[in-house]
Amino acid sequence: MSYRAPVKDMLFVMKALAGIDHVASLPGYEDAGLDTAAAVLEECAKFNEGVVAPLNWEGDRNPSFFKDGQVTTTPGFKEAFRQFAEGGWQGLQHPADFGGQGLPKLIHAACSEMVNSANMSFALCPLLTDGAIEALLTAGTPEQQATYIPKMIDGSWTGSMNLTEPQAGSDLSAVRTRAEPQPDGSYKIFGTKIYITYGEHDMAENIVHLVLARVVGAPEGVKGISLFICPKFLVNADGSLGARNDVHCVSIEHKLGIKASPTAVLQYGDHGGATGFLVGQENRGLEYMFIMMNAARYGVGVQGIALAERAYQKAVGYARDRVQSRPVDGSLPKAGAILHHPDVRRMLMTMRAHTEGCRAMALVGAAAFDAAHAHPDAEARQQNQAFYEFLVPLIKGLSTEMSLQVASLGVQVHGGMGFIEETGAAQYLRDAKILAIYEGTTAIQANDLVGRKTARDGGAVARAIAGQIEATEGALKARPSAACQAMAKRLGAARRAFEDVVAFVAGQTKASPNAVFAGSVPYLMMAGTTIAGWQMARALMAAEDELASPQADTDTAFLQAKIATARFYGDHILNKVPAERDSIVEGADAVTALALESF
Amino acid sequence: MSYRAPVKDMLFVMKALAGIDHVASLPGYEDAGLDTAAAVLEECAKFNEGVVAPLNWEGDRNPSFFKDGQVTTTPGFKEAFRQFAEGGWQGLQHPADFGGQGLPKLIHAACSEMVNSANMSFALCPLLTDGAIEALLTAGTPEQQATYIPKMIDGSWTGSMNLTEPQAGSDLSAVRTRAEPQPDGSYKIFGTKIYITYGEHDMAENIVHLVLARVVGAPEGVKGISLFICPKFLVNADGSLGARNDVHCVSIEHKLGIKASPTAVLQYGDHGGATGFLVGQENRGLEYMFIMMNAARYGVGVQGIALAERAYQKAVGYARDRVQSRPVDGSLPKAGAILHHPDVRRMLMTMRAHTEGCRAMALVGAAAFDAAHAHPDAEARQQNQAFYEFLVPLIKGLSTEMSLQVASLGVQVHGGMGFIEETGAAQYLRDAKILAIYEGTTAIQANDLVGRKTARDGGAVARAIAGQIEATEGALKARPSAACQAMAKRLGAARRAFEDVVAFVAGQTKASPNAVFAGSVPYLMMAGTTIAGWQMARALMAAEDELASPQADTDTAFLQAKIATARFYGDHILNKVPAERDSIVEGADAVTALALESF
Structure with a gap:
């Protein structure tokens, strides 16, 4: 399997x-x-x-593949x-x-x-x-x-999100797709959308395109963008499919990875205009799209975790099977599986720790989302929402960047075999690279973290999280185990670095935007690592607790693995956070010192 | 261009x-x-x-591509x-x-x-x-x-290196290819070699395969391996080409990258035995191959630098052309080239600094090689040789690992366009991945660094290098510029961390091999970063000197760029070294704590 x-x-x-x-x-x-x-x-x-x-x-x-306007999956x-x-x-x-x-x-x-x-x-x-x-x-x-x-x-139809245009990628204010109001209340849509995932395919009867476009006469910039439903086939009053709409796939991309997923160029309105239906109010499209994008960003973060898990499993399988060289400690009389070699274990532990750390952060975030929506108490809802929103760029940014590193380590564990496509490890590396790009690049996530999630509230939510982390440090310090003591040290250093950076970002974004945004991605990475590490610390304590009071179904090896993985996270990943603080707080000048013409 | x-x-x-x-x-x-x-x-x-x-x-x-035993390039x-x-x-x-x-x-x-x-x-x-x-x-x-x-x-013929077999990759002691002595002094070679770069092609008249094989009756392990010349076409006494030798390409690999370079599976002796000629003495083949491999490892390090340079140039070109979003500091009235965005500049500076740092280290190493071979004084030759040999695993390991990161950043700078193969940025990422694998994976380089280059002489060469770095710190401190003061701080912290790790490696390799080899790759990366950073510090001072006493041909912008890039190296790359010290010296237990069956 x-x-x-x-x-x-x-x-x-x-x-x-x-x-x-x-x-x-x-x-x-x-x-x-x-x-x-x-x-x-x-x-x-x-x-x-x-x-x-x-x-x-x-x-x-x-x-x-694409032929004559059709995509065959x-x-x-x-x-x-x-x-x-x-x-x-x-x-x-x-x-x-x-x-x-x-x-x-x-x-x-x-x-x-x-x-x-x-x-x-x-x-x-x-x-x-x-x-x-x-x-x-x-x-x-x-x-x-x-x-x-x-x-x-029920899977009869699928959906797609149509944002990007050739001149409008990260910057949606540049969207030019045009919507012309019709007497019957519908709109005619004209324009070109690119990078539309599953924008055309043969897996369902219809595709419900959600399209950002500008109503004729709307304000310039992001305040003039509206959201439209533009189905591939129009829908009759009884719900049955009607006429083919004037939205057509003109090509799909030849990509580094996720090759089975068709990435379409969609042409709207080349034959008189595609019929679209306004969603919500005019000019509020970006706002609605952001709700959808936040969910999608969270989902892409989960994709990173998913890819890392699969790459890890494949690498472990190879490391168990591949026999090469005698272990350096002489523990076997002859050559053994490469899983015995310390560097292979270091690579696998790195993959495992990153994956578990991001998974813990993502699931804690999901629970906060649930509380933000369903908690009976308004203040609890608001707090959970703020916590969730702070986490979204971290889940998206960190999980996807780490998935690339994990997939690359997965190839590395395979040695020469990893470079051969038939092995399959290289596919994960190729697939992973899109994750840090689509639904907002890591830099776009970092902009969100700096602007909307940190500077806007003066760092209040970030500081509240730091306070919770500090409480966890206290709990760690109160435990005698070497693992908890080591983790308390690493987590404390990371949390203090995080607080310093939050103070820098909250204090300087307005006065020195270049300095803050020069460190925005490092801030995202160090904040995410700190919060994921915090979850690993909590996992460590939970595992210790269960081992101390075993139940009938307690799996000792499983819990010991949790402790070992948390310890690795502390000593090999979380311990890199404080140096990021220096790069961000002290290193901004070095980012922008080179004259533009000297690049 | x-x-x-x-x-x-x-x-x-x-x-x-x-x-x-x-x-x-x-x-x-x-x-x-x-x-x-x-x-x-x-x-x-x-x-x-x-x-x-x-x-x-x-x-x-x-x-x-491969067809009927032939490779067409x-x-x-x-x-x-x-x-x-x-x-x-x-x-x-x-x-x-x-x-x-x-x-x-x-x-x-x-x-x-x-x-x-x-x-x-x-x-x-x-x-x-x-x-x-x-x-x-x-x-x-x-x-x-x-x-x-x-x-x-003169390019009439080319060469190939035949080491790897399916069961013998990093572990050449497992080589099984057999050499049977013939009455005329030649040998008949039988076996399968894989991953043979340009092992078959159509760019020259003949291919001079150099093949590791075991003479019948030779000792087991690496001490029984000999080196043979096994040309594709036998050579007549007058130098003209004779009979086709019994070495045949049976397939080439379908790879992640470097696709134009044919990677052959070569079958020796399926039709009676391939004629081979012993090189040097029997059973000393690995020794000769290591001379060749050291040169090849250095060469692969240069490939990393080369790839990083090309990826950087492509990314800069895109960043100058692609218009998206208004700069955060409001320095332009509307959307500008993405080169204006601080995070894009951070990515480009990272790419540039890594490339320049590794290039400086590699060329300094090359000069040491030249002195090791041509210096009239024996002690100077020996010192230069020791320095060069210490650098080889760093040049190979660090330059190749950084090239992967640089190529990935290159794709990232391109955003969604980077994921489209026709853009060309993705090819560099795919190509780069082999560099950390062939001619000895990064782990194999790190084994060399730990065993032959550090533990064997008790860290003497490493400490001598640290002494030279300390002298550079002194020179930096004596200068008033902020760039030199910042660099002195970063370089000093890195050098002290390097010294700690050298002491750990020199002291513990024998007693605690698992602990040392758990940190071998981090040791390689931090040692390489420290030495590359040292060269960037020297570049900084050289640029300051020339700016202080300008000549007619002094290029001020060029020298200022050297200073800016060195500063970036210090604040964003070199400053990550001390945390690696902690992972290596304090974190070894965490690498090997997880039970093998729990992976």
Whole structure:
């Protein structure tokens, strides 16, 4: 089997770190406790391991292709997607009113990790459909919701997000796609959208494109952008499919990775105008899109974790099988599996620790999202929302950047074999590179962290998090184990560095924007590492607690592994945080000293 | 033009850091001063920019292919290789007696960077041929040298290195290829060799395979390995080509990168035995191969620098052209080129600083090699040799690992465009990944650094280097500039961390091998970063000196860029060294704590 879902690890995080018992105490989530999670995750694991994962390599070898306006996906994708929808996976987190399961994000996030580990190119279709559903839930009319959402949940139709244009990538204020109001209340859409994931494919009957466009006469910049539904086939009043809309795929991209996922160039309105329907109010499109993007950014962070997990599993498998050289400590009489070599273990521990750290951060974030939506107390909702929003750029930015490093280490563990495509390790490296780019590059995440998440509130939320971390340090220090003592030292140093940087960012963003933004990505990386490390510290204590009071089902080896991995995170990853503080606070001048013409 | 050779940067390093005047004072290199270097580099730049570089992308799109035992290389490669050899580039560093130019390694290294920047897949053919020439110069008989070397220098024939077998990768003691002595003094060779770069191709009339094999009855392990010449076509007494030898390419690999470079599986002796000729003495093959491998490892380090330079140039070009978003400091009234954005500048500075730091280290190492070979004083030769040998694993390990990071940043600067293969940035990322694997993975380089280069002499050479660095710190501190003061602080902290790690490695390798080898790669990275940073500090002072006493041809902007780049290296790269010390000295337990069965 090429992938085994880490169900036990996920349940450990849900229980010990993310507080699934608390989530299950929230109104609407009463049935979403640990037992439900375990049952859902087991089922999800079975489906993804058995049906989706085997198509991953095939998708790379035999990617989606374009001919005469049509995209044909990899053999097996269409059938797997039907099974995915029939199994209820598309509707997992969506309201029961529209055919969904209404489960919390905490459970959905774990399931999303699995499908992405199994096959990231495949998983992009449901990910984008989730985004379209959320946009309509946020801003669609009841009629729009009733028309489109149930069909997307049952897998008959899928969704796509149409933001980028050739001149408008990170900068959406440059969007030029034009919407002309029609007498019947609809709009005619004209323009070119690029990089549209699953913008054209053969896995569903219809595609619900959500499109950013500018109504004729709207203000310039981001304040003049509106959001439209522009389905591939128009929908009749009875819900059946009507005429083909004037939106056409003119090509798909030839990409470094995620080759099975078609990345379309869509041409709107070349034959008289594509019919679009306004979502919400005119000129508020970017606002709605941001809601959808925040969900998508979180989802891309989970993709990073998913990819890292799969790369780790593959590397471990190779390290167990490949025999080469006698161990340096002479512990074997002859050559042994390379898993015995300290540097291979260092690489695998690095991969494992990064993956577990980001997973813990992401699931803790998901639980905060659930509380932000379902908690009966307004202040608790607000606090959880603020915490979640602070985490989103970290989850997206750190998990994706680390996934690239992890996938590269995965190739490295394979040695020469890793460079041979048939081995499969290289695919993860190629696939990973998109994660730090789409749904906002790491720099765009860092802008969000600096601007909206730190400077805007003067660092209040960041400082509150630092306070929680400090409390964890206190708990660590009170424990006698060497692991806790070491972790207390590393976490304390990281947290103090984080506080220094927050003070710098909060204090200087307005006065010295170049200095702050020169360190924005390092800030994101060090903040994310600190918070992920904090979760690893909590995991360490939880594992110690369970080992101290073992139950009948206590798995000693599993808990000892949690302790060992946390210790590694502290000594090899978290300990790199303080130097980032220096680069950010003392090193900004060095970033901008070189004259532009000297590059 | 897709590549511009950084001639000015190379000459600056040669003059200010590597001491080309001193090299030109060595016997045999009297003509190899700065003027010669400048002339050679200009010519080399013209050839590689004009002829070799345009074939790079074509090689990726239209790679070497295999059919019926034959390999056809990318259109244009054969003709470019002929021009390469005719231009004298293959013989640049080889003795005039065999048709070479007899130039020092210092000049050859710079020329090698250029051809690798221009087209790494292409450059591998001369790189391997250089290795074969050096092996024959080291251990071949005068007849063997006369038969093979002139033909390799004039480009009629090329060379290949045949080490790896399916079960023998990093561990050459597992080589099984068999050599049976024949009555005429030759041997019959039987076995399978894999990963043979340019092991079959159509760019030359003959291929001189140098093959590791075990003479029947030889001792087990590395002490029973001999080196053989096994040409594709046997050579008649008059030097003309004779019968086809029984070595055949059975397939080439489908790889992540360097696709134009054919990576062959070679089958020896399936039709009665391939005729081979012993090089040097029986059972000393690994020793000879190591001489060749050290040269090849240095060469691969240069490939890393070359790739990083090309990726940097491409990213800068894009950052100048791509318009997106208004600068955060409001310095432009509307959206500007992304080169204005601080994070883009941070990425480009990171790429530039890594490239310049490794180039300086590599060229300083090349000058030491030249002194080790040509200095009239035996003690000076020995000291230079020890310094060079210490640097080789750092040049190979650090330059290749950094090239991967630089190539990844290069893609990142391009945003979504970077993920599209036609853009070309992704090719550098795919190509770079092999560099940290072939000619000994980074872990193998680190083993060399720990075992042969540090533990064996109790850290004496390493400490001598630290002493030289400390002297540079003193010189920095004596200068008033903020750049020198900042650099003195960073360099001092790094040097002290380096000394701590050297003491740990020298003291513990025997007693606690697992603990030391758990930190071997981090040791390599931090040692390399410290020494590259030291060279950047020297560059900073040299630039200040020239600015203080300007000559007629002083290029102020160029020198200011040197200062800015050095400052960046200190504040953003060198400052990460001390944390590595902690991971190595305090973190070894965390690497090996996880039970093997818990991975």
